[in-house]
Amino acid sequence: MDQRTQDVQIVVAHSQRATLRVGETFLKIDGDPEHAEVEAEAMALAPVPTPLVLWREPPVLAIAAVPGRAIATLGEPSTSPPEAWRAAGTAIRTLHDAPLPPWPGRRLEDVRAELDQECAWLLGNGVLPPEVVRRNRDIAEGALRPWTPAFIHGDLQCAHVFIEDGGVTGIIDWSEAACGDPMFDLAILTLGHEEHLEDVLAGYGQDADREVIRAWWSLRSLQASRWLIEHGFDPDAPGCEFDVLRARMRDPLP
Known part of the structure; x- marks a missing residue:
């Protein structure tokens, strides 16, 4: 029998979840079983390219690798051409125009309360x-308004959008x-x-609100910083969240 070994790569690991790669299979291990449930159902509903679910055995979700490469990495210059970013915008619009998933999202008042807690x-x-925290808190207020809900990915980091030959081949991490x-x-896709x-907006449509997107840049960076620090990530790395917050100091208030 031909037995071949494959290296196990730790993609990410912290106290809440871990992702391992073995060959062309990713094993996602999550302490909250609802995350895997949401991820599997969201990928089944989303009208955009997503990874194939190979099997599920809580707390593990096994998915196949998607072709291509990430459109960018936070903190590093993007080498992806404009047409790839436009394709990402088109894919996001397709998702946002799809029927809503049958579970709710975060409430506006909860987002506001968490933001104030993180700023404190x-x-x-x-x-x-x-002055950086207070200025960005003022800017973030622009995102804290009622919105018409859409089917959103919820963690659409640039590293979660895969491209090849100028097109989107897969969007990962739907928990x-x-x-x-x-x-x-x-905002999350273009953060940094x-x-x-x-x-992105050339593919998405020009009805997007640029001021609200900029407000979400501030809000996301303020809200995520403590979690990143406590889980071994560095929001002060070049091009990352702290640089995003510092850059907002040059922007006029809306």
Whole structure:
């Protein structure tokens, strides 16, 4: 019998979940079984390219690798051409125009409460200069308005969108999918890659609200910083969340 061994690669690992790669299979292990349930159902409902689910055995979800490469990496210059970013925008619009998933998303009041809590932590621990936190909190207010819910990915980082030959081959990591603000997805995709916002919107449609997207850049960066620090990531790495917050200091208030 021909027996071949394959290396096990740790893609990400922290106290909440871990993802391993074995050959062309990804094994996602999550302490919250609802995440795997949402991810599998969202991929089945989404009208965009998603990974194939190979099997599920809680707490493990096994999915196949998608072809291509990530459109970009946070903190690194993007080498993807404008047409790839436009294709990503078109795919996101297709998702946002799809029927809503049968589970709710986050409530506006919960987003506001969490943001205020995270800003208090940043100020209380001296993680960033107070003026950076307060200015971005003011900017973030622009995202805290009622929205018409859409089917959103919920964690549409640039590393989660795969491309090949200028087209989208797969969108991965759907555990945060829900009903939500479509501008949030556009903001997360372009966080740290703001120079490609207009390319994305060329594919998505010009009815997107650029000021709200910029407000979500501030909100997301403020809200995610403590989690990143506590789980071994560095939001102060070049091009990452702290740089996004500092860059907002040059923007006029809406």
